[in-house]
Amino acid sequence: KTVEDFTGPRERSDPGFVTFDITADLQSIFDWNVKQLFLYLSAEYSTKNNALNQVVLWDKIMLRGDNPRLFLKDMKSKYFFFDDGNGLKGNRNVTLTLSWNVVPNAGVLPLVTGSGHVSVPFPGTYGTTK
Amino acid sequence: LYYQVLNFAMIVSSALMIWKGLIVITGSESPIVVVLSGSMEPAFHRGDLLFLTNFHDDPIRAGEIVVFKVEGRDIPIVHRVIKIHEKENGNIKFLTKGDNNEVDDRGLYKEGQNWLEKKDVVGRARGFLPYVGMVTIIMNDYPKFKVCI
Numbered sequence: 548k549t550v551e552d553f554t555g556p557r558e559r560s561d562p563g564f565v566t567f568d569i570t571a572d573l574q575s576i577f578d579w580n581v582k583q584l585f586l587y588l589s590a591e592y593s594t595k596n597n598a599l600n601q602v603v604l605w606d607k608i609m610l611r612g613d614n615p616r617l618f619l620k621d622m623k624s625k626y627f628f629f630d631d632g633n634g635l636k637g638n639r640n641v642t643l644t645l646s647w648n649v650v651p652n653a654g655v656l657p658l659v660t661g662s663g664h665v666s667v668p669f670p671g672t673y674g675t676t677k
Numbered sequence: 678l679y680y681q682v683l684n685f686a687m688i689v690s691s692a693l694m695i696w697k698g699l700i701v702i703t704g705s706e707s708p709i710v711v712v713l714s715g716s717m718e719p720a721f722h723r724g725d726l727l728f729l730t731n732f733h734d735d736p737i738r739a740g741e742i743v744v745f746k747v748e749g750r751d752i753p754i755v756h757r758v759i760k761i762h763e764k765e766n767g768n769i770k771f772l773t774k775g776d777n778n779e780v781d782d783r784g785l786y787k788e789g790q791n792w793l794e795k796k797d798v799v800g801r802a803r804g805f806l807p808y809v810g811m812v813t814i815i816m817n818d819y820p821k822f823k824v825c826i
Contacts, residue, residue, distance in 0.1 A: 582719075582720070583719060583720060585720060585740075585757075585776065587739070587740050589739045589740065591739075596762075596764075597762045597763055597764050598763055598764055598765040599761070599762075599763040600760075600761065600762050600763070601738060601739035601760065601761045602739065602759070602760045602761075603739050603740065603759040603760065606759075606776075608719065608720075608776065610719065626759065626781075631762040631770075646740050648720075648740060648742070648757075650720040650721075650805075651805070652807065653805065653806050653807060654804055654805070655803060655804045656742065656802055656803055656804060656805060658738075658740055658741060
């Protein structure tokens with residue numbers, strides 16, 4: 548559906564709604580120098596307005612010592628998924644990728660993208676809210 | 678005495694050269710910054726030191742930790758990029774948020790500003806050392822201390 552986006556300029560933008568499952572085992576990334584992992588799920592897509600859009604839908608901080616296995620089902624996005632314009636409707640290729648930022652106790656801060664991703668086509672018409 | 682003064686001057690100019698050299702190599706006007714707030718906890722705490730680079734061709738991508746300044750304000754802010762919209766010509770606008778904050782940074786931007794641009798970026802966080810920056814914070818909070826040193 549199209550909704551007034553109060554967080555941006557006063558034009559109408561498309562919000563997207565995505566639900567997802569995540570199964571992951573991040574045990575192998577943790578070592579003596581890893582303080583925490585900042586995990587995030589981002590959606591990447593192109594529109595007429597913008598060649599590249601990336602929106603973080605969900606994130607989680609995983610500290611060393613926390614359970615490294617994730618088994619999440621039916622998660623809703625944590626953040627509003629607004630496009631800059633109306634580019635979500637009918638967009639055939641919205642790619643969801645899980646990435647993470649390794650935060651060391653001291654040292655370099657690498658950003659790693661998980662291999663594998665899911666492509667989600669968005670419906671061609673606006674839906675209705677329940 | 679003459680020798681001591683010369684020696685001191687050598688040390689000061691070497692330090693200055695190293696600092697200026699760092700600025701050139703990293704491309705950032707401020708390649709080393711101290712974390713001033715707790716908005717990125719538990720990753721970074723007040724007093725941690727961050728090493729930045731600011732290469733012009735480095736694209737800004739969601740998930741990166743950037744240090745930026747709001748137009749008209751001097752204080753650099755260290756937060757994560759959560760949304761980007763980039764045009765074909767490379768023009769990019771992006772939104773940031775502190776990991777430890779409930780809401781995004783729109784409240785921190787200038788009145789009426791909803792997005793940040795490349796020009797607002799001081800650098801990207803590449804490396805970090807904990808606690809080392811505490812000296813700067815102590816010196817700022819307790820100016821008497823600075824006079825002592």
